[in-house]
Amino acid sequence: MSTFLRAVLWAGFIGLIGFLVYLVFYNMPGQVIVLVAAALLLLATRFGDLVKFKLSGMSVEADLEKIRSSLVELHHLAELFGRISLQQMQGAGRWGGYSQRERDSMRRSIVDGLKRVGLDQKRIDRVLEAEWPFFHFDYASRVTSAANKKRGSDTNEEWNTFMGPHSKGIGSEADPENLRAFFEKLGILDDELRSLLADYEHFHTHKTHRSGVNW
Numbered sequence: 001m002s003t004f005l006r007a008v009l010w011a012g013f014i015g016l017i018g019f020l021v022y023l024v025f026y027n028m029p030g031q032v033i034v035l036v037a038a039a040l041l042l043l044a045t046r047f048g049d050l051v052k053f054k055l056s057g058m059s060v061e062a063d064l065e066k067i068r069s070s071l072v073e074l075h076h077l078a079e080l081f082g083r084i085s086l087q088q089m090q091g092a093g094r095w096g097g098y099s100q101r102e103r104d105s106m107r108r109s110i111v112d113g114l115k116r117v118g119l120d121q122k123r124i125d126r127v128l129e130a131e132w133p134f135f136h137f138d139y140a141s142r143v144t145s146a147a148n149k150k151r152g153s154d155t156n157e158e159w160n161t162f163m164g165p166h167s168k169g170i171g172s173e174a175d176p177e178n179l180r181a182f183f184e185k186l187g188i189l190d191d192e193l194r195s196l197l198a199d200y201e202h203f204h205t206h207k208t209h210r211s212g213v214n215w
Contacts, residue, residue: 013041032113132207133170139200140166140173146196147179150188158186176201
């Protein structure tokens with residue numbers, strides 16, 4: 001394959017990846033088709049390597065290595081698509097987008113698709129890590145929302161001073177230990193907040209949900 005043709009194929013591949021990100025970001029149809037087309041273009045860039053087998057052992061081994069390299073690149077593409085899809089799904093769910101049932105169904109579909117293209121469980125787990133910041137934010141929001149209903153108006157200044165730096169969106173939320181100490185200081189720490197903090201602390205520490213907690 002000529003250098004020019006390979007460059008054209010790579011340019012097409014990069015263009016499709018950009019288009020895929022656009023479709024996912026705006027939740028538009030055609031995402032799977034574009035992903036498949038990008039994967040085919042990726043394989044096409046290696047077409048010459050796939051068919052150029054020689055009889056010598058070293059040459060065959062070199063060509064097999066190129067084939068393996070192509071599969072690795074395809075897995076990287078699948079992992080990227082999975083992460084972008086989950087981030088978009090969770091982000092949309094924050095503001096009246098998908099229901100919990102719809103998000104669960106979409107997550108299963110994404111994972112099934114990644115398994116079909118050959119991604120191993122370790123890499124699928126890395127894809128699922130894209131949801132962690134959203135889950136962490138949800139746990140913190142659930143605790144602080146419940147706590148806000150329990151405090152008196154005389155704590156407004158103290159509440160705003162503490163919560164100000166932790167109310168700037170995903171990634172700025174206070175951790176469970178700091179929330180617990182703050183609630184104790186306000187005198188509002190009760191059984192409900194202890195239970196919510198336990199859920200949050202479990203996820204904060206283990207990156208898994210406690211039994212009976214669903215997101």
